[in-house]
Amino acid sequence: MTSPGRVVYAGFATPRHSGGVHVMTEHVRMLRAAGHEAWLWLPVSGDAPAWMGTDLPVLTGATTDVGADDLLVLPEAPVVPGRDPAPGARKVVLNQNHFYTFAAGRPDPAGGAFPGWSPPPPVWAVSAESRDVLAAALPHLRVSLVPNAVDGSLFAPRPTDRARVTWFPRKRPREGALLRAVLAADDRTADLDVVELVDATRAEVAATLATTTVFVALGHSESFGLPVAEALAAGCLVAGYDGGGGHDLFTAPGAWAVPEQRPLLLRDRVLDLLARADSLGPVRAANRAWVLERHSPEVARTALLTAASAAFDGPGGRSVATHPAAWLDTLGPSFTAWA
Template identity: 50%
Template sequence: MGGVRVLHRHVELLVEAGVDAFVWLPTEGYRYGWFDSPAPRLYGAELALTEHDLLVVPEGGVRPGVDPAPGARKVIFNQNHFLSYLNFEPDQPYPGWQPAPGVWVVSQESAEVLAATEPELPCSLIPNPLDLDLFRPAAQRVRRIAWMPRKRPLEAKLLERALRADPRSAGVELVALQGLPETEVARILGESSVFLALGLYEGFGLPIAEALASGCLVLGYAAGGGQELFEAPGTWQLPDQRPTMLADAALSMVVDGLPDEDGVRAAARDWVAQRYTAQTATKALRTAVDEAMAQPGAACTAVHPMNLSDPELGAGIMRNFLRAFGMPELPVGPR
């Protein structure tokens, strides 16, 4: 999932900026298969932290009554405000750690939500870094409509039926992006005419930004955190859960085109390139790290926050995540 890639990218950027940073994974030697990353890694269910360390914990690994590193300096990296209380009841204190952590977010909407729900926790906005060398327009663009069905599988089926039933779809490629490596997704987006945003409960909506960087026109749903992206040129936000309206708009865009269409596509890429780059992310990260390091912290033995070495705890976190998005439950165990 995209959030895992962003975690690795943060570590890459911090290392490039001279910060001693690592990705911590509980399973020895484990690597993700769908993207490559040079980020240094640490492995094991436990990790010795010093008073000079900062532990960054994804929001999905935060559980009531479980402090992964008591006394240590910590930050919650919240990539999706909808998942903030995934494992919490409304009356349970969040997160209940000592010392209290800061929170890092990736969108303006998330910053506003966390400021309202947790006003005592300092919040920093870290713009998502796009790989503009990977996600870029191809030399030639084809009549293609692409989308990612994972978040809305039922609506995606309706959408594809509506597209295929419309006579205007003759000669238009219809591509559902799923189960593909990052490089292949980037290639397809770079050649596509239109990307349909089918996000749900989004903290940011990274595929929209990547599609804009690739020169796609984007139609679809902001789904929360993606609202800021629909301020970009070449975007059209539609009412939620209107698949036939989305199909009609997409085919009209491909068949009829736009005045100065190449200019709109270029402006869209320039828009995201001014906001979501390695440079803007690194600057925000360095500031956020400096602010976090100014807070107190002690040495301790940390337990990996996802605790995937414990099948029951790991399965419980994943079960809550799947339920939150209405996705089918799958067997989960240590990897």
């Protein structure tokens, strides 16, 4: 069944692949495939970045008209308490990181209901941990789970004859450099291929994970941990930090959580998994089956359609919406260094 109006996602034209914006673009595609009129809304005019593809319908501009039958979906970080981006319109907060919920301002200490929008928005969370945290922090809002999708056709294992360890250093660059040094100094890693994924395209990430033996999770303040989920789908063994919101992913058959900021323990776990990689072949296959059972596009699509249907049942009115880019300066200069 199609929605009565449009679903408009307020996103950002990041020049390189962004996990958060990627999730929004996938939502738009899922909704359109199901017959909904869904759009990605970018704050400035011009072509969408190439990594987004050419099949996305895009609105541009600092403001856009929202109809009484429409649904506006907004990211969690630039939510400023008391500044309603579309007064009276039907709205949802797509919260992709509960740690960023109050990045642009704390709840009103006098007891005002965060975020102070009319009507109050439901919240979509991307992991069970995030859903539970947000439900505890925002008990006056309806919080539902819309799990992230993992593309099992893109992220899949390929045969390789060389041991490889891979990680993303972006959120922990200093620890990544330290880990690389302790691995390089160990005699057991003479033939080890270590890959740090920096500014890689989605296709490059998938190709690297396809022949990776151990993926090292260096997440920080995560709400889910999409790279970990994609590594599981690619048949990698996983070791490292769950980042909080990725706790559930580390219940996969071949994922081992390591205490925070213990690089030698992490090194030892990586080397142990490398030594047992051949015997752990069935575990690697089980990782892929485990994550696709929980995060296939079909599972994500069903949850998204259910959440959207519930959101359309709520009140809405006509409004001129302001893109949340207007409030990015409230996040402070250090936000994007860790986001």
